[in-house]
Amino acid sequence: MTRTATGVSAEMGSISWRAVGCMALRALGRDWQSGELRVLAAALLIAVASVAAVSFFTDRIQQAMERKASELLGADLVVAASNPIQPALADTALQQGLQTAETLSFRSVVLAGDVTQLTEVKAVGPGYPLRGALQVSDRPFGPPRTVDTIPSPGQVWLDERLLQILGLQAGGTVNLGARAFRVEHVLAYEPDRAGDLFSIAPRLLLNLADIPSTGLVQAGSRVAYRLLLAGEPAALEGFKTWARTRLVAGEKLEGVRDARVELRSALDRAQRFLNLAALVSVILAGVGVAIAARRFAARHWDSVAILRCVGATEALIVRLFVLELLMLAMLAGAAGLLTGYLAQYGLSGVLGSLVSRTELPAPSLWPVLPALATGFVTLLGFGLPPLLRLREVPPLRVLRRDLGPVNPRLLALYGPAVAATLALLIWQAGEWRLALYVCAGVAGTVTVLSLAAWGLVKALNLLRGQVGVAWRFGMANIARRGSGSAVQVVALGLGLMALLMLTLVRTDLLTSWRASLPADAPNHFLINVQTSEVTQVQTFLREHGLHDVELFPMVRGRLTAINGRNVGPEDYQNPRAQRLVAREFNLSWTDTLQEDNRILAGHWWRTGDQGQGVASVETGLAEELGIVLGDTLRFQIAGQDLAAKVTSLRSVEWDSFRANFFVVFPSGVLDAYPATWITSFHLPIDRKPVMAELVRHFPSITVLDVEALMTKVREIMDRVISAVEYVFLFTLAAGLVVLYAAIQATQDERRFESAVLRTLGAQRAVVRQSLLAEFATLGLLAGVLAAAAATVLSYGLATQVFDFPYRWNSWIWLLGGGAGVLGVGLAGLLGARSALAQPPWRALREL
Amino acid sequence: MRVDHNLEAGSGISVASVFASDNPVASAIIQVEDLGKQVISPEGPLIILDAIGFSIARGESVAVVGASGSGKSTLLGLLAGLDTPTHGRVWLAGVDLNRLDEDGRALLRAQRVGFVFQSFQLLTGLTALENVMLPLELAGHADARQQALELLERVGLQARARHYPSQLSGGEQQRVAIARAFAGNPDVLFADEPTGNLDQKTGHRIIDLLFALNREQGATLVLVTHDQELAAYCDRVLELDDGRLRESLAQPSSGA
Numbered sequence A: 001m002t003r004t005a006t007g008v009s010a011e012m013g014s015i016s017w018r019a020v021g022c023m024a025l026r027a028l029g030r031d032w033q034s035g036e037l038r039v040l041a042a043a044l045l046i047a048v049a050s051v052a053a054v055s056f057f058t059d060r061i062q063q064a065m066e067r068k069a070s071e072l073l074g075a076d077l078v079v080a081a082s083n084p085i086q087p088a089l090a091d092t093a094l095q096q097g098l099q100t101a102e103t104l105s106f107r108s109v110v111l112a113g114d115v116t117q118l119t120e121v122k123a124v125g126p127g128y129p130l131r132g133a134l135q136v137s138d139r140p141f142g143p144p145r146t147v148d149t150i151p152s153p154g155q156v157w158l159d160e161r162l163l164q165i166l167g168l169q170a171g172g173t174v175n176l177g178a179r180a181f182r183v184e185h186v187l188a189y190e191p192d193r194a195g196d197l198f199s200i201a202p203r204l205l206l207n208l209a210d211i212p213s214t215g216l217v218q219a220g221s222r223v224a225y226r227l228l229l230a231g232e233p234a235a236l237e238g239f240k241t242w243a244r245t246r247l248v249a250g251e252k253l254e255g256v257r258d259a260r261v262e263l264r265s266a267l268d269r270a271q272r273f274l275n276l277a278a279l280v281s282v283i284l285a286g287v288g289v290a291i292a293a294r295r296f297a298a299r300h301w302d303s304v305a306i307l308r309c310v311g312a313t314e315a316l317i318v319r320l321f322v323l324e325l326l327m328l329a330m331l332a333g334a335a336g337l338l339t340g341y342l343a344q345y346g347l348s349g350v351l352g353s354l355v356s357r358t359e360l361p362a363p364s365l366w367p368v369l370p371a372l373a374t375g376f377v378t379l380l381g382f383g384l385p386p387l388l389r390l391r392e393v394p395p396l397r398v399l400r401r402d403l404g405p406v407n408p409r410l411l412a413l414y415g416p417a418v419a420a421t422l423a424l425l426i427w428q429a430g431e432w433r434l435a436l437y438v439c440a441g442v443a444g445t446v447t448v449l450s451l452a453a454w455g456l457v458k459a460l461n462l463l464r465g466q467v468g469v470a471w472r473f474g475m476a477n478i479a480r481r482g483s484g485s486a487v488q489v490v491a492l493g494l495g496l497m498a499l500l501m502l503t504l505v506r507t508d509l510l511t512s513w514r515a516s517l518p519a520d521a522p523n524h525f526l527i528n529v530q531t532s533e534v535t536q537v538q539t540f541l542r543e544h545g546l547h548d549v550e551l552f553p554m555v556r557g558r559l560t561a562i563n564g565r566n567v568g569p570e571d572y573q574n575p576r577a578q579r580l581v582a583r584e585f586n587l588s589w590t591d592t593l594q595e596d597n598r599i600l601a602g603h604w605w606r607t608g609d610q611g612q613g614v615a616s617v618e619t620g621l622a623e624e625l626g627i628v629l630g631d632t633l634r635f636q637i638a639g640q641d642l643a644a645k646v647t648s649l650r651s652v653e654w655d656s657f658r659a660n661f662f663v664v665f666p667s668g669v670l671d672a673y674p675a676t677w678i679t680s681f682h683l684p685i686d687r688k689p690v691m692a693e694l695v696r697h698f699p700s701i702t703v704l705d706v707e708a709l710m711t712k713v714r715e716i717m718d719r720v721i722s723a724v725e726y727v728f729l730f731t732l733a734a735g736l737v738v739l740y741a742a743i744q745a746t747q748d749e750r751r752f753e754s755a756v757l758r759t760l761g762a763q764r765a766v767v768r769q770s771l772l773a774e775f776a777t778l779g780l781l782a783g784v785l786a787a788a789a790a791t792v793l794s795y796g797l798a799t800q801v802f803d804f805p806y807r808w809n810s811w812i813w814l815l816g817g818g819a820g821v822l823g824v825g826l827a828g829l830l831g832a833r834s835a836l837a838q839p840p841w842r843a844l845r846e847l
Numbered sequence B: 001m002r003v004d005h006n007l008e009a010g011s012g013i014s015v016a017s018v019f020a021s022d023n024p025v026a027s028a029i030i031q032v033e034d035l036g037k038q039v040i041s042p043e044g045p046l047i048i049l050d051a052i053g054f055s056i057a058r059g060e061s062v063a064v065v066g067a068s069g070s071g072k073s074t075l076l077g078l079l080a081g082l083d084t085p086t087h088g089r090v091w092l093a094g095v096d097l098n099r100l101d102e103d104g105r106a107l108l109r110a111q112r113v114g115f116v117f118q119s120f121q122l123l124t125g126l127t128a129l130e131n132v133m134l135p136l137e138l139a140g141h142a143d144a145r146q147q148a149l150e151l152l153e154r155v156g157l158q159a160r161a162r163h164y165p166s167q168l169s170g171g172e173q174q175r176v177a178i179a180r181a182f183a184g185n186p187d188v189l190f191a192d193e194p195t196g197n198l199d200q201k202t203g204h205r206i207i208d209l210l211f212a213l214n215r216e217q218g219a220t221l222v223l224v225t226h227d228q229e230l231a232a233y234c235d236r237v238l239e240l241d242d243g244r245l246r247e248s249l250a251q252p253s254s255g256a
């Protein structure tokens, strides 16, 4: 067999970089003709393209989604403060090209005739809201319409509930502080009515200019000031950076993610999906590079031995191949960047109506960096080790073909590459947990696959002799190649696993995600239901076709101590934790675990727990506040202390739009405290008037319509899912490259074998059958192992990373095995086709 | 230019039915008429073989000699039906190879032909024994293992049966290749510079073995070599010169 010769030069002793460069360039051109360099290039291109695309995408999708989500904040960014905001902030924002609007809110008693009501008063300035729009209607629960104005001076907009309580209609008069106002509209929707949905009093909206005349806002009054900001992402970033150094105590910046827990979790999941797609493509590309580089190196043993013979030093060999690889990296990297950049043009189509083309922010340049870095690390990390070992090829190989580089430990070979990739992934994804999970998953999969593949390959030995000549030869081949076959099964398994994950598991995960917010998810909340009203409300709802609506008691309490140690905001670094301990949160009691809650640690109530000081804590809260199972918590509820031991930690689906509680007690503990009840249910749009009637019957109950919020979340979810599927196409391509590389890996050997077989008198059908037997068997092994691995991985992903209930999918086995047998079998046959088409003499001569 | 248009001509005709047919010289095991091979090289058409004609009688041993690049290997490939000629005909064991398709030729090889190559061409994944078993298995022999073991014993390698080619020296590998070539009692044995990769002493041992086995089995031997001394062992020498045949007169069998 003759092999591709790397350029041999006479004056090899003192050779310049330039000359080596020329040699490397020529070698690149020559090696391009032999397939494995193309596999290397393809793997690299895909790694770079997918990281670039995902960075370009996430960058832009993120911006687009946050913009959409910012409607729920009424702005892109908010400065919130408990004192009047420094005018310098607004001035600078304006100078930096941002739009601004101001609001302030406080609680005050509103008077109409002789009816009084504690009300959440909000005063808004011109321009409000900067994102989203207000909706008003002419009568309570009437059809809403969007407006782009704010209340005129002297006029106020009241929400449905306040009108009901005050017994007013549009056109009526209310008194606020020192001043009387005319009711202009019913306030139907206010985009940024965020914060704690369940504690807000009814709303009165007025013009900021009217505030001084009410005399209500004075030094020392408890007022929440907000400066709303909107504009270009770059300008926002600039403002954020500037403002961080300028904020005084009591002022803080709030972004979209702080606005609503439902959105936060949707955006987080989206981000995770996109990162996952990029991670998996990079790892797969790494595997593809590793396989192709191994073959590339093996094919160069002969030519390196010759080079060494004619006097090339080890250093020269290393320089030569490193240069060749770098040149390839540059070419493929550039092509990858271009592909990634072009791919994002599909994005506007994918995002559809979510953002208009003009609204979509321009791609920034920064993704180029991580993308290129990924490409180089992947290529050098996985591609270089086998090439570096080329310098160990003894010149004696020219005489003794069996001499090659000594086989090193795999770990020593790829350990640094894996570590570098991991670091890169963490940097790129910014999420070490996901990166670690994926890497651990892949590493575990490789280990298990290797062991299983080795076992299966050995087991095949037992089958020899039971089948015909072609099958015997094919299967014996697998067993004979031993470790080589195992490597091939692992590579094929990884490729197939990626494909399975991307077809079935992706659909499952995304379906689970969609299912977490079904069409009949609760869109209305009732809060402030008094204990005495519970049965009446239930009856009312049942009479109006809303069956099985469960009401939950709610008691407000503040956490004052953990394990006897007092806690306050100053004990925490994290602003969210500070907020949590600073204010009261909702406690509840129940004896049955809510459907969407899951116990993650400890146990749900045992018999005898009723009336005892035990509590179940939501896991996110526990994490945030440093509460662990077995801690004793002290709450202050209505001025009294209550101690409870944490007997379980629960997960809660916050984006399910159901009533959920941070801390739950068994019955018999909180019953004596003043409680209000809360419930949520789905009310079809056309039945909205039922709510008007409900409020007439139970004037003190607050109805919250979250349909608008939900629509927004759902819209974001749908768009993100399409974007994720689009990005997964790259991962799919990476998986295919791995499969191709794995099949290519033994192609030379097989061409030679089939030529020898035919020389010895084997008919083509026999050769084809033996190839089919071998590849189909390899494919079957790989497919079944891939299905097993995909099942385990998707279970881990669903439960640990994405927090979805895992769904068992039995199709995966059929598809894995089938795709393995058919795909790999056919690919193997196709690969051998050209060798089989030509007379064996030619095939033998070429090798 | 004729481009292998006759490749598929033999499709559908079973080898058996062709065997007893149109061989012009009944006693010849190999009959060659106006054989030519031309390839398209980057510098244009290249004639490798031109107007070759000869015949080899059953049981004869023939050496094909010539300078390197004179077309010896190409000729051997054509004689064995491993490659297709651009024009002319080869009858092998009475069968016109042009009338057989690829698989027909493979079947014919399985039943009638053995090979020894300069670079051994053993399958590296198979043990010595398995390599020898291969043609027997392909020809459907039930006792492939037994026969292969006997052949290995005959070439003195029974102790190395389980070794892989990479664990054997060049001479040993070539002995395995010879055992493989004689497996299944071929009528014709083709050897392409079987000693080319071996030292002189080992080369002599290989040649002795080759001739000894050949005599035992009564096969026809076509031996390509550029070694005149080796050629002298054969009944007859065919000399190729730049793709043309320059047949030397029949030599007296040296018998030495």
Ligand SMILES: Nc1ncnc2c1ncn2[C@@H]1O[C@H](COP(=O)(O)OP(=O)(O)O)[C@@H](O)[C@H]1O
Binding pocket: A842, B039, B040, B041, B046, B048, B066, B067, B068, B069, B070, B071, B072, B073, B074, B075
């Ligand atoms: N497929 C081919 N394409 C181009 N040239 C070939 C091909 N096969 C053989 N040759 C050329 O034909 C000539 C004869 O080759 P070969 O039969 O191997 O010679 P020998 O075995 O006598 O050394 C050589 O010059 C060789 O380069």
Ligand SMILES: [Mg+2]
Binding pocket: B072, B073, B074
């Ligand atoms: Mg030759």
